[in-house]
Amino acid sequence: MWKPSQRIKHKIERGVSPDVEKAKNSRWFSPINIGSIELQQRTWVPAMVPWRASEDGFVTKDVIDWYRRFALGKPGVIVVEATGIRDMPSGPLLRIGDDRFIPGLKKLTAAVNEASEGQTRLLIQLIDFLSIRRRPPAEKFFSRHLTITAAHRETLAAQDWSEERIREHLSNIADDDLDDILSERELESLRMGARERVTDMQFEHIQKLPEVLPDLFADAALRAKQSGFDGVELHYAHAYTMASFLSARNDRNDGYGGTRENRVRLPLEVFQRVRERVGDDYTVGCRYLSEECIDGGSELEDALYFGTEFARVGMDFLSLSRGGKFDDAKQPQVGAAAYPYTGPSGYECMPAVISDELGPFGRNIEPCAQIRTSIRAAGFQTPIVAIGGVHEFHQAEAILEKGQADIVGSARQSLADPDWFNKIKSGLGDEVNLCKFTNYCEGLDQKHKQVTCQLWDRKDITDETPLTIDGKRRLIAPLWNHHAGIES
DSSP states (O other): OOOOTTOEEOOOOOOOOOOHHHHHTSSTTSOEEETTEEESSSEEEOOOOOSOSOTTSOOOHHHHHHHHHHHTTOOSEEEEEEEEOSSSOOSSSOBOSSGGGHHHHHHHHHHHHHHTTTOOEEEEEEEOOOOBOOOOOHHHIIIIIOOOOHHHHHHHTOTTSOHHHHHHHHHTSOGGGGGGTSOHHHHHHHHTOOBOOTTOTTSHHHHTHHHHHHHHHHHHHHHHHHTTOSEEEEEEOTTSHHHHHHSTTOOOSSSSSSSHHHHTHHHHHHHHHHHHHHOTTSEEEEEEESOOOSTTOOOHHHHHHHHHHHHHTTOSOEEEEOOOOSTTOOOOOTTSOOOTTSSHHHHHHSOOSEESTTOSSOTTHHHHHHHHHHHHHTTOOOOEEEESSOOSHHHHHHHHHTTSOSEEEOSHHHHHOTTHHHHHHTTOGGGOOOOOOSOHHHHHHHTTOOOOOTTGGGSOOOTTSOBOTTSSSBSSOOOEETTTTEEO
16 A cells, blocks of 8 residues: 655554443434434444455355444444445455345344344445456467557557567567557556446447446345345445546546536436435435545545535435545556555545554544535535544544534444444443554455454454454454453
8 A cells, every 4th residue: 555755653542431421421422313214323334345255245154243243332333345236246245236135135134133232223335346357467468458559550660560470579578668659548458457437438338337327226225125224325435436427537428427517417316216216215325535536536626516416315324435546556466456545545545553744533524524514504414424543432522523524433443343332332441442553454455355453363362263264363353241341
């Protein structure tokens, strides 16, 4: 992952833990409605991808154990990982693109409800993504993937050469010399791996995305409802299809690109089709970006506009993130795919403890506050979910007190200690295992390994401890004995 040059090491402070009475009377542990459901508290575990589904996208025992463990901490909401809406292979990522996935998803919702004693609401994040290929060996790229064009022949003065000779010649040229021969997209395919964009209008399936996606999302949302989820979160953030339609880099000329009004058109149509399919009594919100954090990308002013439009059509909540784009990702190794959290925009999404002056805590809070203010000024009360570097009670409570958000959650801190909400609420905040913000978990995700936390392995491992596939790490966080105040 990209790291800022300043290399400032920030302190991770626990803060003074509230007693039971103060926690009980806090905003963070007060109820709120999102759409048709009431949350018992304003704590939120956002979507994380743990790489525990089967290779064909089904719920496994490891998936159920993962979410059951978070549910034991009884947060207000758990959002299940980004789940593919298409019925197509995507590796060990959950899928919801066909009715055959419903039985497993029902087992998941039942497990969370049981573990949380009905106190946690369960949402599922619905995602679409376009094709991305692994970075090829140069020899393979030139022999199989590159289409030889008249432009190549003209640049090489090779009009009379056979295609085979041109391919062989290109394979033996120094990499720097290719800059003057290959197009920008050809160079990207060679050095990063080929990646589809929503602006690739030369392809019919890309042209038809506005026709296809609303029904794909709507069908998936209906399956979520049938599976027992309390609602859905439409994934409009980061490096994926819907975020790419919102991006300022989207210059489609079919009414779905260019101006803000055109770029938000498909996200609104997707929501409206989902709403038609699941009804007004089912919670539907989205996760989108306060800023893309890339050159030429969407900025806060875009997010203010999008948020107001999302509120206007009746979304039940808006969860804010930032960055996490392919556009500035680090070059992958040969045989690996680009990962959208390795560049500067990825750092904005998951900043670490060794950082710049802003540090890893709450980089997205002020943009969240401005988006909330804009939406309130337009006359809408849509709840705003703030996430990013939150790790202690007073930090979360201050965000709510200042009116910067309505719900506050945390991914990495919840991973470090799934019981942290319960510990704070019980007056035992001093027992919270604080996230170190080293991005150990992100490093595993990047390699498509089962995601864990380095803090878990500091506890004793016995013969009964579930371990990852490689047998090196705990598969789930140690259990907390609430009454004894210990973990095992």
